[in-house]
Amino acid sequence: MDIEKRVGEIFDQLVEIRRDFHMYPELSQQEYRTSEKICKYLSEWGIEHVKGIADTGVVAIIRGKKDGKTVAARADIDALPILEKNDLPFKSKNEGIMHACGHDVHTAIHLGVARIFKEMEEELEGNVKIFFQPAEETVGGARRMIEEGCLENPHVDYILSLHLNPSLETGHVLLKYGKFNATSSEVYIRIKGRSSHAAYPESSVDSIVVAGYVITALQTLVSRNISPVNSVVLTLGKISGGTKNNVIAGEVVLSGTLRTLDSDTKEMAKRRIREIVENTAEGFGAKATVEFEDGYPELINHEEVVDVLKATAERLIGKDKVEFKEHPSMGVDDFAFFCKEAKGAYYNLGCGNREKGWTAPLHSECFIPDEECIKVGVLLQVETMLALLRKRQ
Numbered sequence: 481m482d483i484e485k486r487v488g489e490i491f492d493q494l495v496e497i498r499r500d501f502h503m504y505p506e507l508s509q510q511e512y513r514t515s516e517k518i519c520k521y522l523s524e525w526g527i528e529h530v531k532g533i534a535d536t537g538v539v540a541i542i543r544g545k546k547d548g549k550t551v552a553a554r555a556d557i558d559a560l561p562i563l564e565k566n567d568l569p570f571k572s573k574n575e576g577i578m579h580a581c582g583h584d585v586h587t588a589i590h591l592g593v594a595r596i597f598k599e600m601e602e603e604l605e606g607n608v609k610i611f612f613q614p615a616e617e618t619v620g621g622a623r624r625m626i627e628e629g630c631l632e633n634p635h636v637d638y639i640l641s642l643h644l645n646p647s648l649e650t651g652h653v654l655l656k657y658g659k660f661n662a663t664s665s666e667v668y669i670r671i672k673g674r675s676s677h678a679a680y681p682e683s684s685v686d687s688i689v690v691a692g693y694v695i696t697a698l699q700t701l702v703s704r705n706i707s708p709v710n711s712v713v714l715t716l717g718k719i720s721g722g723t724k725n726n727v728i729a730g731e732v733v734l735s736g737t738l739r740t741l742d743s744d745t746k747e748m749a750k751r752r753i754r755e756i757v758e759n760t761a762e763g764f765g766a767k768a769t770v771e772f773e774d775g776y777p778e779l780i781n782h783e784e785v786v787d788v789l790k791a792t793a794e795r796l797i798g799k800d801k802v803e804f805k806e807h808p809s810m811g812v813d814d815f816a817f818f819c820k821e822a823k824g825a826y827y828n829l830g831c832g833n834r835e836k837g838w839t840a841p842l843h844s845e846c847f848i849p850d851e852e853c854i855k856v857g858v859l860l861q862v863e864t865m866l867a868l869l870r871k872r873q
Contacts, residue, residue: 486596487855487859494591494592494858497517498585498587499584504572506558507577508617508621519538525598527594528540533624533625533630534625537624539630540609540610541607541608542601545603546603549638550638551639552608552640552822553590553593553861554610554640556583557586557612559574559581559617560578561576580844581644582849585831585857590612593865616813622817626818626821638823638868640785643827646831646847649832649833650833651801651830651853654805655825655828656805657786659808661809661810661816662778662811662812663816664776665772666736666772671687671734673686673687677728679726685730687730688722690732690766694760697760698753701753702714705752712739713737715737716735717735717736719732719734741808779812779813779816784823785823831849832849832850
């Protein structure tokens with residue numbers, strides 16, 4: 481099969497599919513219509529699939545007629561609670577929900593990948609799985625899919641995932657060896673003082689004042705507890721406390737996120753956060769508790785898979801369009817769970833178009849990807865997966 485030609489032939493339908501998903505976005509763990517539509521397309525194309533993995537996830541399976549390895553690819557399918565501001569004929573019809581992270585494009589690309597592999601199954605040496613994964617933006621649908629057996633029967637040897645990047649022009653890709661994304665934890669701080677009338681502060685322990693000192697003290701975590709050549713981000717994104725303007729607050733709650741590039745640094749940072757918060761509060765006569773909820777692990781690409789991806793991309797789109805990321809991102813992605821269980825690689829697919837002004841960032845109400853990136857995504861995923869199936873070691 482001339483894969484590039486076939487991608488061109490199905491491109492218009494993939495654009496139509498992507499726009500349909502864009503018009504009807506669904507939040508994490510609510511991707512019911514999305515899941516049904518994915519199954520509908522797979523059924524129309526005669527592709528074996530299992531639905532209901534992690535509730536709304538779908539696994540497509542193409543079993544080659546010749547024995548070999550199994551290679552998988554992941555597409556995330558959930559949208560975000562964002563009100564779209566684009567004036568498009570296929571603008572979101574679900575008020576306050578938008579595919580602002582490109583998961584509609586990811587889904588369309590991987591439906592195209594599944595279709596092409598189905599058409600190649602007679603000469604396919606090995607198996608292909610496509611994971612249409614829910615809840616990437618929230619609770620980590622990847623972990624649930626793995627727990628429910630998506631990597632087995634047949635066992636997955638290699639896995640790929642891509643993510644749109646509007647800062648890259650369409651036709652370009654961004655790769656990285658080793659760590660691509662950070663690991664994260666949510667942070668919850670509760671400060672308990674003693675409430676009183678605003679006129680009699682001597683009777684109180686003002687939890688708002690304590691919170692101010694806690695916030696200031698926590699700034700030293702990165703500046704004085706972490707090596708300047710290591711990367712840590714602590715963001716306190718929410719604060720709430722108090723009941724009335726003439727009442728000294730008895731309690732304040734802070735919440736935020738901690739992001740590091742490795743688990744050892746994360747554990748050290750958590751210990752220091754707890755010590756700083758508890759001891760600062762105690763110094764003012766208040767009590768404080770700190771709780772952490774671990775999110776996604778660090779996303780680490782496997783060198784041998786990146787080697788194959790790099791060689792394939794340079795051959796297909798040109799060496800000048802294959803860029804390498806210098807530093808890991810402090811963002812997170814639950815594809816990290818897949819990379820802990822199978823050899824995998826995650827990369828960025830350019831979808832920006834400066835000429836048309838389509839450069840708004842991900843998670844923006846004005847995000848518009850250049851749909852030409854669908855062609856590049858399908859071609860790269862299919863060709864890289866074929867190269868991994870042919871890999872002898």
